Amino acid sequence: MLIPLIPVIAKIFLAGSAVYGAMAVVKKTKVRKKVIYSLKKVDNRYQQIVQKHFDPFFGTDLRHQQIENFSGEYTDKEVVINRRLGLAIANTGLAILGEMYYPSLLVANGLLLLYIILPMIYRNLKILIQEKRIKFRFFASLSVLVNYISGFYVIGSLILVVVFFAFKLAARTEEYSRKSLIDTFALQPPDSVWVLVDGVEVAVPFSQLQIGDFIILNAGQTVPVDGCIVQGIASIDQHMLTGESQPVEKTVGDKVLASTLLLAGKLQVRVEKTGTATGAAQIGKILNNAANYHSFCEARSERMADQTTLPTLSASALAWLTVGSGGALAILNSDFGSSMIFSGPLNMLSYLNIASHGGILVKDGRSLEILHTIDTVVFDKTGTLTLEQPEVGHIHSCNGWTEQQVLYYAATAEYRQSHPIARAILSAAKQQSLEYLPPDEVDYEIGFGIRVICQGKAVRVGSARFMAQELISLPAEIIEQQQRCQEKGYSLVMVAVDKQLIGTVELQTQLRHETAKLVQQLHKRGLKIYILSGDHQQPTQHIAERLGIDDFFAEVLPEGKANIINKLQQEGRKVCFVGDGINDAIALRQADVSISLRGATTVATDSAQIVLVSQSLQQLNQLFDIVEGFNTNQNRSLLFAFVPGGMLIAGVFLFHLEMPAALVTYSVGLAASLGNALYPLLKFNQQNEATKKNNAT
Known part of the structure; x- marks a missing residue:
């Protein structure tokens, strides 16, 4: 049927080649550019139509909304699949028309069929030669060709549609990445920072910041650089980077890290590293350069x-x-x-x-298959098993004062403060239905505490260092109590009235309410459970014992977390890791299955295959x-x-x-x-x- 048409097709091809060859070089270039531009325009429009009208059939509205929030951009791979699927459908139309009405179209059908499958044949031939294995995609290509040669034109074309439709389905289940993680770790630097120039604070564009400059940081700011404190005292929350559950008090000579949060105080910091040179950005480089297990799965x-x-x-x-x-x-x-x-x-x-x-947003569908083989679940501690905000555990009074009075004055001092410690104290006061008046005067002592005047009394609330700074002595039982709390990973907030310590408020790490039940359920499934934390040994051990968790690793750096996951894998374990911080990102990449929670850092939700959207x-x-x-x-x-x-x-x-x-x-x-x-x-x-x-x- 097709043989008589071959000379005609050949003549048309030769005539077209002759016309194109006779054109001037400039005209050839213009024609080529115009054709390429037109094809790109058509392809872009087609891709938009597929994304808008076709892709929604692969999922519910809720899943699409979750993907937009936590996942990301269309991949080049899926764009190519869309293009070849469209060509395969059009080619099937050519085959049907050729079989029924216009046999000459079967030649075009064959040529287009070759154009679609030759790249697939080439890739799978390489796999056959290099890896000595035959993939189904190679078999499917052969099946299409054999059907066409045998005269089953429509069947061959339909097989190609089925194959690329299956590829499209598979692409819809695979993971999306929002962007290069190095960009995420570089944070979003402020437009400008306050730099000390000749003793005067001057606003300077962040892009012009130099190593050795002295910047001024105030409470509520995210630290934009790695540097060293040259003046000031501050309380810094760095759990997203280091995993420490409690804010850290820092003063002259201490290092500060980019992406940590200045809770209270004011600092003058000498800039040592900026942008992609910071410690946080280095984690991003490790992530981008690391081989991702899931890309080979x-x-x-x-x-x-x-x-x-x-x-x-x-x-x-x-x-x-x-x-x-x-x-x-x-x-x-x-x-x-x-x-x-x-x-x-x-x-x-x-x-x-x-x-x-x-x-539950499962960004990478392959994780559903791998989860079935998981035998070990590893949790980050701070922010995952526990909440960021501590809770009041016990109130200790001394020097003849009552526990209720201690909480009353602590809540009065922290009135309208928004940091985690203040929220914990105010929450405890609310639970006890304490009524307290706003302070008459407030004097925030940079870094370690707050001093207020309430009903003529000077109330001080803060750390032991703050009390020493205010020349307030601590009774022996309070010092012993402080040591016991430190061993358990708790912190003590001192409360004093008119130069006399009246008691302390003990702040404990607050477990998520569902954690204990979850650990029991996972144990019933036969899973072994670990805690992996950057926090200190004592608080990590205390949480593990409190929940009945099998084992724990404490004081682990971000790179070390991934090494521990790898060690467990080398022992033959299939590991699921659940984390929420920047310091968890490398471990999330290393694990067989990675899970994060809504509200975690963008880096964690980008690195994880699964996001628990309801934060439970x-x-x-x-x-x-x-x-x-x-x-x-x-x-x-x-x-x-x-x-x-x-x-x-x-x-x-x-x-x-x-x-x-x-x-x-x-x-x-x-x-x-x-x-x-x-x-x-x-x-x-x-x-x-x-x-x-x-x-x-």
């Missing part, structure tokens, strides 16, 4: 499709020798693989959407339930793909079945696999609708 459905390729080719070759080309072609179209790579991502998307409705660790147990359902359904889908294909191969050898039987069994297997993959989401939606109706009545 294939979905289970694709791995199994690859494993069926060689047996299917062997069976087809045997059929060619024993029952003829019809049987060989039928086996080639039994297509275990396409059912698997189609139903696998669709099953994954169903459960990704179910997870989204449970407040209890969702972690729910996630494991979802994973169990996903894997059960995945096994069922794979069974539906195997059985019809296996029956067809047996039928070819026993009953000499050919292409019609292949098309029927392939359609049955594909329909069963897809129906099973979609069933969980359909069932979930029905239950949701029923719940809404019940609530309405």
Whole structure:
């Protein structure tokens, strides 16, 4: 049918080449640029249409909203898949028109088909030569070519549509990265900073800041540089970088780090490092240069499709020798693989959407498969197992004062203050229904405490160093108490009235209310649990014992966290790491599965594969339930793909079945696999609708 058309096509091609060759060089360049510009314009418009009208079919509105909030940009890989899927659909139209009305279109159909699959053949031939393994994608390319050569033009084109649609589904389940993490770690520096020039504070653009400059930092500011304090005293929250649960008091000679928060005080800092040279940015460099385990991880459905390729080719070759080309072609179209790579991502998307409705954003669908193999869960402590704001544990009084009076004066002094310690004290006063008056005068002592005048009394609230600075002596029992608290990782806030210490407020790390129950649930699943923290030994050990956690690692630097995760993996463990801070980002990348919480640092949520959107660790147990359902359904889908294909191969050898039987069994297997993959989401939606109706009545 096509042979008589070949000379005509050749003449048209030669004539076009001659016309183009006769053009002047300048005109050729203009024509080429115009063609490229027009093609890019058409492609950009097509990509916009796909993203706006086609992609929403792959997920619920809730999941798309979560992805926009926590995930990121369209990848180049998906843009290419969109383009080739569109070409494959158009090419199928050419094949249908060519078969039914215009045979000459079949030549264009063949050329476009080659254009679409040649890059795939090239990539998979390289894998075959270099890695000595045959991938299903190579098999699919051969199947398309063989069908076309055998005269099954529409079938060959449809197989290509199915393959690229499966690739599109898989791309929708893979992880997005918002941007280079080095940009995230460089923070968003202020437009300007206050620099001390000849004793005068001058606003200078941040970009003009030089090493050796002296900058002025006030309470509430994020430290924009690494440097050394040359004047002042301050309380600094650096838990996002170091993991320390309590604010750190710093003074002249101490180092400050970029991305930490100045809670109270005023500092003059000599600049030592800025921008990408800071310690925080160096973590970003490590992340960007680190090999990401997940980029080498294939979905289970694709791995199994690859494993069926060689047996299917062997069976087809045997059929060619024993029952003829019809049987060989039928086996080639039994297509275990396409059912698997189609139903696998669709099953994954169903459960990704179910997870989204449970407040869980799974950015990388492959993590659902890996979670099924997890045997160890490692938690960051500060901000993950615990809340950032401490809570009042005990109130200790002395020198004849009562505990209620101690809390009353502490709350009076901290009235309208917004730092974590003040919020904890005011919350305790509210719980005890204490009524207190705002202070008459407030004098904030930079760094370590606050001095107020209340009803004619001078009230001082702050650290032991602040009391020493104010010449207020500490009783022996308070000093002993302070040592005991330090061993447990607690902190003491001293309260004094008119130069006499009246007591202390003990601040304890506040556990998330769901943490204890979650640990019990994870233990019931047979999981081993660790704490991994940058905080000191005593508070970390105390939390581990309090929760019944198996083991812990304390005082670990960010790079060290990743090393510990790697060590556990080297011992044969599959590790899930849950963290929220900048200091957790490298460990999140190293873990087999990484989880963060909404409200964590952008770096943590960008690095994690899974985000608990509702900010509750209890969702972690729910996630494991979802994973169990996903894997059960995945096994069922794979069974539906195997059985019809296996029956067809047996039928070819026993009953000499050919292409019609292949098309029927392939359609049955594909329909069963897809129906099973979609069933969980359909069932979930029905239950949701029923719940809404019940609530309405």
